[in-house]
Amino acid sequence: MNFYINEIRRALFDIMKDEKVIMIGEDIKDNFGGCFKVTKGLSTKYPERIINMPVSEAAIVGVATGLAMRGFKPIVEIMFYDFMTLCFDQLLNHALKFKKIWNISPNITIRTVIGHPDYGVNHSQNLDYIFEKIMPVYHPTLDDNVYDMFMECFNREEPTLFVEESHLYKKRLINASEKD
Secondary structure (H helix, E strand, C coil): CCEHHHHHHHHHHHHCCCCCEEEEECCCCCCCCCCCCCCCCHHHHCCCCEEECCCCHHHHHHHHHHHHHCCCEEEEEECCHHHHHHHHHHHHHHHCCHHHHHCCCCCCEEEEEECCHHHCCCCCCCCHHHHCCCCCEECCCCCCCHHHHHHHHHHCCCCEEEEEEHHHCCCECCCHHHHC
16 A cells, blocks of 8 residues: 555655765654654665754755755755745745856755644645745645656756645555546
């Protein structure tokens, strides 16, 4: 049985085989493994390339941009979609302009989460309508092939955003044969 969270974790483990991939975020190392345990086990397998950062979303995206400009492929975890507004300056005025300024397109994949609706207004905002205006946004549902969607997001050679729904993490994915 494939579950939403398992497909994201499977993609992350597969992507980490590339030595150019570095993952940064808050509390993403083991034993914690991120706010929703999506990164659990990654720092045990890849201890040098999973980096806990201080609580500063702008700094996290700024560091990721610098890493990308040096040829790395950073994956950033921002705990909640609401906090993406704190990254806006780094994205809009830096990462997204470098293609035009220096002909360098930073390959940055940002993962973030919309919390369960019971979390209230601080962790449940859908900001797709803002971020879709400036960068590719992937927002998988249970009907999507989550693994392939994440791989497509990661393989774009530009900053991209992958938005996960926390209430779907334990849900079973629907495969094509079950839809009929």
